[in-house]
Amino acid sequence: MYNTIEELLERQRRTGTPMHRIILQNEMNLAGITEKEVYTRLKKRYEVMVASAKKALYQPQSMVLGLIEGQASCQQLYAGKQSICGPFLNELMAMALSGSEVNASMGRICAAPTAGSSGILPAVLLSVSKRYGSSEHEILSALLVAAGFGAVITKNATVSGAEGGCQAECGAAAGMAAAAAVTLAGGDGEMVANACGIALMNVMGLVCDPVAGLVQLPCSYRNASGAVNAVLSADLALAGQRTMIPVDQCIDAMYRVGKKLPGELRETALGGIATQPAGKEYAKQLQALTSSKKED
Amino acid sequence: MNISLFDVLGPVMIGPSSSHTAGAAKLARVARTIVEKPFHLVTFGLYGSFAKTGVGHGTRQALLAGAMGFKEDDERIKTIETLAKQEGLEYEFYEAELDGVHENTAVITFYCDDGSKMRIIGCSIGGGRIRITELDGLASDITAESPTLLITQNDKPGVIGAVSGLLAECGLNIAVMRVSRVSRGELANCVIETDGRIGAEVVRQIEKIPNVRSVRAINI
Numbered sequence: 001m002y003n004t005i006e007e008l009l010e011r012q013r014r015t016g017t018p019m020h021r022i023i024l025q026n027e028m029n030l031a032g033i034t035e036k037e038v039y040t041r042l043k044k045r046y047e048v049m050v051a052s053a054k055k056a057l058y059q060p061q062s063m064v065l066g067l068i069e070g071q072a073s074c075q076q077l078y079a080g081k082q083s084i085c086g087p088f089l090n091e092l093m094a095m096a097l098s099g100s101e102v103n104a105s106m107g108r109i110c111a112a113p114t115a116g117s118s119g120i121l122p123a124v125l126l127s128v129s130k131r132y133g134s135s136e137h138e139i140l141s142a143l144l145v146a147a148g149f150g151a152v153i154t155k156n157a158t159v160s161g162a163e164g165g166c167q168a169e170c171g172a173a174a175g176m177a178a179a180a181a182v183t184l185a186g187g188d189g190e191m192v193a194n195a196c197g198i199a200l201m202n203v204m205g206l207v208c209d210p211v212a213g214l215v216q217l218p219c220s221y222r223n224a225s226g227a228v229n230a231v232l233s234a235d236l237a238l239a240g241q242r243t244m245i246p247v248d249q250c251i252d253a254m255y256r257v258g259k260k261l262p263g264e265l266r267e268t269a270l271g272g273i274a275t276q277p278a279g280k281e282y283a284k285q286l287q288a289l290t291s292s293k294k295e296d
Numbered sequence: 297m298n299i300s301l302f303d304v305l306g307p308v309m310i311g312p313s314s315s316h317t318a319g320a321a322k323l324a325r326v327a328r329t330i331v332e333k334p335f336h337l338v339t340f341g342l343y344g345s346f347a348k349t350g351v352g353h354g355t356r357q358a359l360l361a362g363a364m365g366f367k368e369d370d371e372r373i374k375t376i377e378t379l380a381k382q383e384g385l386e387y388e389f390y391e392a393e394l395d396g397v398h399e400n401t402a403v404i405t406f407y408c409d410d411g412s413k414m415r416i417i418g419c420s421i422g423g424g425r426i427r428i429t430e431l432d433g434l435a436s437d438i439t440a441e442s443p444t445l446l447i448t449q450n451d452k453p454g455v456i457g458a459v460s461g462l463l464a465e466c467g468l469n470i471a472v473m474r475v476s477r478v479s480r481g482e483l484a485n486c487v488i489e490t491d492g493r494i495g496a497e498v499v500r501q502i503e504k505i506p507n508v509r510s511v512r513a514i515n516i
């Protein structure tokens with residue numbers, strides 16, 4: 001039994017069992033299902049993730065107000081050209097944007113850990129597994145680790161933007177994705193934990209300020225930057241960087257910071273960019289749409 | 297760790313919001329399962345955040361699609377209004393005035409082809425999870441997270457015993473059971489959650505138990 005990342009690591013050190021197998025065993029006991037069933041369920045979700053990361057790359061998705069319509073294809077086109085970050089990071093961002101765009105347009109996604117942050121994990125899994133030539137089983141095992149870390153964050157903190165701000169949604173997603181990336185790259189348990197901790201540190205205090213209350217802006221950019229946060233945190237950890245503050249304490253800090261955020265900055269659209277003049281203008285446009293619907 | 301990986305990775309759903317889209321669709325789909333009968337008109341009373349932010353989150357389409365039996369990950373939800381028109385289903389949305397209910401609540405009224413109507417109130421409680429709180433004026437508590445039996449019976453001794461005995465014979469383990477009644481000796485409601493899928497045969501057998509008025513199985 002584990003409730004923290006440290007307990008997971010401790011069990012790994014004591015038994016020599018790989019991290020994904022400890023998490024797997026816990027799920028088998030919890031749900032009363034076999035290893036094969038866990039992997040079948042993971043695969044089903046992974047397939048939805050892959051589809052959402054690719055769907056908007058060449059086809060803009062229509063949505064209410066259209067604030068992020070066409071972002072993914074715009075970035076995908078650019079990824080093939082001369083750029084500052086190069087094709088790897090640009091394709092990664094394009095896929096994260098695709099997930100956000102699909103979500104905003106009422107397309108099918110897999111919440112990971114939430115719908116608003118669902119672009120991050122698929123983009124990281126696809127990019128990093130491509131780089132390392134990972135097998136499907138390796139990808140699903142990395143997904144297992146990501147979900148296991150997500151469960152610890154859910155248990156000891158929150159993954160709800162209304163409760164903890166964007167750091168709880170896109171921050172948690174980046175922490176989970178960073179853990180998955182290090183797993184795919186073959187890093188050890190300590191590195192996996194460090195990567196997650198670094199990703200959380202990087203966005204400590206990030207607020208949730210959705211324009212017009214829609215899951216569009218800044219959500220899509222937070223998904224793109226969340227995916228980049230995940231891979232850079234993974235590389236920092238793989239290089240041997242340590243968080244110094246244990247990851248469980250980073251998770252606790254994130255929770256406490258989230259609680260201290262004023263309500264205006266927790267998914268209420270009452271602060272941040274949402275209440276800037278341009279943000280208010282979009283809210284007004286949405287309001288007009290709502291009123292016209294009522295008259296129907 | 298008592299949190300499942302699949303509560304973290306999931307639900308698989310239509311965006312953009314697990315509470316305002318996926319939860320709304322599931323709520324209406326469970327409601328439809330309870331109604332069972334064909335209907336030609338369905339109305340949705342939206343309360344709280346459902347009314348205020350519903351348009352931006354596709355809550356209306358999700359509710360309508362759920363009432364038509366579509367699952368919360370069905371991509372046809374986005375264009376469901378066209379489908380409803382093709383099927384000749386009438387629908388209506390209005391703002392509901394309610395007291396002391398969850399922020400994301402809907403009142404769903406089905407007007408059935410046989411002239412009867414049924415009014416179901418429920419809410420979306422986050423992460424795609426739902427709770428049905430009222431059935432035709434009777435308080436209830438249905439989450440539909442496991443297969444659920446919904447029994448209405450005369451408030452007489454022995455009914456619950458007969459039902460649980462029958463379930464045991466069928467090999468169905470009872471996980472949760474709640475009985476509530478309107479008043480002593482009159483109508484009572486029984487909600488039973490089981491560990492296994494509830495088949496049509498079980499439902500038929502429970503219907504034969506004396507004093508049982510109606511039985512519905514929700515296998516979501």
